[in-house]
Amino acid sequence: MGDRFNMTTDIKEAFRRSLRTVKDWALTTPRLSKSSYIFFRSYSPSHYDNGTWDTGGSCANQWDPLTMIASESDQQEHLWINTMISSVARSMRRRHGMNKDVVFLNITYMTGLRRDGHPSRHREPETPSDAPEDCSHWCLPGVPDTWNQMMYGHLVSLGYDTRSIKT
Numbered sequence: 001m002g003d004r005f006n007m008t009t010d011i012k013e014a015f016r017r018s019l020r021t022v023k024d025w026a027l028t029t030p031r032l033s034k035s036s037y038i039f040f041r042s043y044s045p046s047h048y049d050n051g052t053w054d055t056g057g058s059c060a061n062q063w064d065p066l067t068m069i070a071s072e073s074d075q076q077e078h079l080w081i082n083t084m085i086s087s088v089a090r091s092m093r094r095r096h097g098m099n100k101d102v103v104f105l106n107i108t109y110m111t112g113l114r115r116d117g118h119p120s121r122h123r124e125p126e127t128p129s130d131a132p133e134d135c136s137h138w139c140l141p142g143v144p145d146t147w148n149q150m151m152y153g154h155l156v157s158l159g160y161d162t163r164s165i166k167t
Helices: 011-028 079-095 108-112 143-157
Strands: 038-041 102-105
Touching (some): 011 079, 038 079, 038 143, 108 143
């Protein structure tokens, strides 16, 4: 805790602690008004083939979106992350009376179909050929713009109206 960094902490425990920190902050920060909304976004899958970013994995030859998820294991890749995130959002809604103010934006399945949207094949010309590929971030414009549209749709459905904001 505090200024110490523990490299032996289990990844799931570290993620749980980070979510708890965000939740505690949101529940105790006076700057968050009664009209604030909190969005938690689900896991965004990477699309490495034949390894991961540090073991020679690649996504450079992905030119088209998928029309369906290839296997059950692809959908289950990091299910524990989404379970933890949605659990925190649900707990904030139920136990802390934030019924409409906390939203779990599930982008995992949709994003899993967009293997073509990573910057790996759009590298700078000077990038060394043996540099790891980036198959976990997203090109702009593209997939993140769809997340923004989904978030805006949620805000509108929750009654958010920019005309009612006092400046």
